[in-house]
Amino acid sequence: MKLKRTGLILKSAALSVGILTASSGVAGQFDGVTLRVATWGGSWKENMVQAIVPKFEALGGKIEFVTGSPQANLAKLIAARGKAPFDVMETLDAQEKEFFGTNELIQKIDLSQLTNKEYLDDWQYNDWRVASWSTQEVICYNREKFAELGLPAPTTYKDLANEKLAGRVVIPDITSGGGFANFGAIAYAAGGNEQNVGPGLEVIKNLNSLKFWSRGGEVVTQFESGDVYAAVVHAGWCLRARKAGSPVDTVQPVITGTSHVGVGKYGWLVIPKHSKVPEAASWFINEYQEPEFQMLYAVKSGVVPTNRKSISQLASDPIFAEMLELDPAKIGNQLKIDYQKADTSDWIDQWNRSVSQ
Amino acid sequence: MKTRWEYVLLPSFLIVGLLIVASQYVFLKGSFFKDLGLGRISDTASMVNYLRFFTDSFYLHTLWVTVKTSGLAALFTLTLGFPVAYLIARMQSKWSMILLAGIVVATFVTIVIKVFGLIIIFSADGLVNQALMGLGIVDTPYTIIGNQTGVVVGLMHFTLGFGVLLLYSVIQTIPRSLEDAAQIHGASRWRMHLRVLFPLSLPGVTVGVLMIFNMCMGAFTSAALLGGGRVFTLPVLIQRTVMMEIKYSMAGTLAAVLLVTVLLINLLSIYLIRRLRSARLVIA
Numbered sequence: 001m002k003l004k005r006t007g008l009i010l011k012s013a014a015l016s017v018g019i020l021t022a023s024s025g026v027a028g029q030f031d032g033v034t035l036r037v038a039t040w041g042g043s044w045k046e047n048m049v050q051a052i053v054p055k056f057e058a059l060g061g062k063i064e065f066v067t068g069s070p071q072a073n074l075a076k077l078i079a080a081r082g083k084a085p086f087d088v089m090e091t092l093d094a095q096e097k098e099f100f101g102t103n104e105l106i107q108k109i110d111l112s113q114l115t116n117k118e119y120l121d122d123w124q125y126n127d128w129r130v131a132s133w134s135t136q137e138v139i140c141y142n143r144e145k146f147a148e149l150g151l152p153a154p155t156t157y158k159d160l161a162n163e164k165l166a167g168r169v170v171i172p173d174i175t176s177g178g179g180f181a182n183f184g185a186i187a188y189a190a191g192g193n194e195q196n197v198g199p200g201l202e203v204i205k206n207l208n209s210l211k212f213w214s215r216g217g218e219v220v221t222q223f224e225s226g227d228v229y230a231a232v233v234h235a236g237w238c239l240r241a242r243k244a245g246s247p248v249d250t251v252q253p254v255i256t257g258t259s260h261v262g263v264g265k266y267g268w269l270v271i272p273k274h275s276k277v278p279e280a281a282s283w284f285i286n287e288y289q290e291p292e293f294q295m296l297y298a299v300k301s302g303v304v305p306t307n308r309k310s311i312s313q314l315a316s317d318p319i320f321a322e323m324l325e326l327d328p329a330k331i332g333n334q335l336k337i338d339y340q341k342a343d344t345s346d347w348i349d350q351w352n353r354s355v356s357q
Numbered sequence: 358m359k360t361r362w363e364y365v366l367l368p369s370f371l372i373v374g375l376l377i378v379a380s381q382y383v384f385l386k387g388s389f390f391k392d393l394g395l396g397r398i399s400d401t402a403s404m405v406n407y408l409r410f411f412t413d414s415f416y417l418h419t420l421w422v423t424v425k426t427s428g429l430a431a432l433f434t435l436t437l438g439f440p441v442a443y444l445i446a447r448m449q450s451k452w453s454m455i456l457l458a459g460i461v462v463a464t465f466v467t468i469v470i471k472v473f474g475l476i477i478i479f480s481a482d483g484l485v486n487q488a489l490m491g492l493g494i495v496d497t498p499y500t501i502i503g504n505q506t507g508v509v510v511g512l513m514h515f516t517l518g519f520g521v522l523l524l525y526s527v528i529q530t531i532p533r534s535l536e537d538a539a540q541i542h543g544a545s546r547w548r549m550h551l552r553v554l555f556p557l558s559l560p561g562v563t564v565g566v567l568m569i570f571n572m573c574m575g576a577f578t579s580a581a582l583l584g585g586g587r588v589f590t591l592p593v594l595i596q597r598t599v600m601m602e603i604k605y606s607m608a609g610t611l612a613a614v615l616l617v618t619v620l621l622i623n624l625l626s627i628y629l630i631r632r633l634r635s636a637r638l639v640i641a
Contacts, residue, residue, distance in 0.1 A: 069600070071600055071601055071603070072600055074395075074603065075396055075599070075600065075603050078395050078396035078397070078603065079396060098395055105395075167497070167498075167500060168481075173586040174601075175586075175597055175600070175601040209503075210500060210502060210503060210585070211502045211503040211585025211586060211587070212503075212585060212586030212587065213586075214581075214586065225477070225480045225481070225482065225483075226480070226481055226482045227480050227481045227482075227500075345394075345602055345604075348597070348601060348602055352415065352589065352594075352597070353415050355586065355587050356415065356418065356419070356587065356588075356589045357422075357503075357504065357505060357587050357588050357589075
């Protein structure tokens with residue numbers, strides 16, 4: 001089934017209009033305030049430029065972006081030593097230890113400004129962080145190629161080790177955005193856990209994968225070129241591959257030996273410790289939770305909203321309903337890696353030694 | 358009054374000093390301190406990172422892969438580039454300038470585009486694999502992604518144009534009349550190349566190959582894109598250590614080892630070539 005792009009564009013445009021008309025705050029509230037936001041580039045930044053920047057400017061302020069991966073931005077934050085190179089930052093759950101172990105790097109969020117918390121579950125916010133989105137780490141596969149090879153749709157990571165798929169599978173490099181979540185999930189499915197990732201490395205060795213991807217866009221290109229028949233990737237990239245014309249479907253992987261089906265990776269918003277504009281930063285975080293903005297993000301970037309209202313809206317779209325898990329109960333049952341238990345530095349070390357040629 | 362032309366060197370010297378020496382100093386200094394996590398480093402100097410590097414087979418293997426892939430790429434670039442450079446240098450038609458201009462333009466193309474071109478050509482349904490499978494040479498598509506062969510090919514693609522230009526300028530300095538003289542006195546073409554062209558071009562070729570080798574040792578893009586996350590050269594490992602592990606001291610150590618290795622290989626090569634030349638002079 002092809003995506004109806006026109007419908008999506010119209011939907012995005014309508015959302016933008018809705019977003020721009022629903023503004024919170026008082027005119028002049030942020031006169032002369034410059035808010036620096038650390039986020040990814042590409043569609044992530046564009047969504048904010050489209051939807052949040054005009055509202056902040058209407059309140060008298062200005063938003064600047066510091067683009068880069070959360071790892072790169074974390075390095076900038078640490079290197080700044082006592083200064084805040086930005087005022088709001090997008091982080092990943094994999095950075096939980098760095099940010100939330102001691103809270104040395106961040107300051108409290110003014111939750112009284114978080115009026116959109118009514119759409120969030122309790123675990124999605126506290127004084128230090130607010131969930132921004134989630135991705136569903138899936139197996140994305142080319143149904144036509146699988147049919148040609150006489151293979152059923154995969155259900156587990158081990159299904160990708162079939163010799164007919166040798167050199168036709170890609171999985172994320174541990175340094176990529178979904179690297180930790182997927183590596184942790186593969187370890188779990190192989191009988192390991194956060195403290196024992198060895199079984200996962202054995203599975204990865206047996207996969208005979210073409211490469212370890214570092215940017216999701218590579219996966220879309222490789223589905224298009226016919227090099228790849230299956231990929232471990234977040235559902236948003238699979239959706240983009242479908243949009244680009246590849247006959248791909250998603251499968252929420254069964255995490256063997258556990259009751260989990262599917263893998264969730266979460267993004268969080270935090271305010272760096274030395275930010276001098278925490279009020280504006282808290283305002284920004286609240287705007288991020290606006291149902292319309294969350295919906296825009298989902299439509300354009302293929303992430304799953306944290307906001308309950310947006311999730312139910314997204315479920316009414318047949319393509320999203322088909323390619324993403326949008327049942328709250330099932331989302332709740334997805335595997336979430338506990339990074340407090342994980343030594344990710346050791347994971348990287350073990351990974352490097354295992355995959356290096 | 359005598360003009361002090363050496364002062365012209367001062368601006369360049371200052372810029373190089375500031376940009377290269379100062380940045381290297383920061384890294385070198387950092388390499389002698391232990392990483393404490395989150396980008397913080399210990400206050401006490403120690404050799405712990407160097408000890409780890411030279412006692413850990415993973416790091417030693419990475420160094421070996423870096424030297425091996427760079428060495429092979431430099432040698433293959435010489436092998437492919439020398440005949441091309443020779444032909445262009447000795448060509449007397451307008452084609453020499455056209456070909457030379459083509460090579461110069463090719464070197465302007467960014468390496469990312471070049472590497473993606475390679476990936477497309479070598480893709481499963483790409484030109485090379487279709488030809489190989491059509492001719493019955495291979496049963497399954499051959500890939501250059503995720504293996505050392507691919508990295509060597511990528512490095513060659515990166516340096517070949519540059520190498521041809523370097524070798525062209527070396528060959529241009531050798532008078533054609535020497536080749537003619539050797540052949541008039543009965544030397545075969547092969548012997549002329551071996552006894553006249555090779556010895557005369559050796560110093561220039563050595564410098565050229567070393568420059569290509571040095572470029573390969575520091576090359577990141579080809580190794581990162583074609584290595585597919587499996588081939589770790591030192592530049593790739595440095596990027597991962599800085600960006601992902603945020604271990605600045607260990608990254609500094611890797612950078613220092615890379616720098617010293619390149620310097621040592623260069624010095625050793627020059628020493629050996631000098632020995633070789635002086636030995637040849639004695640024999641002659």
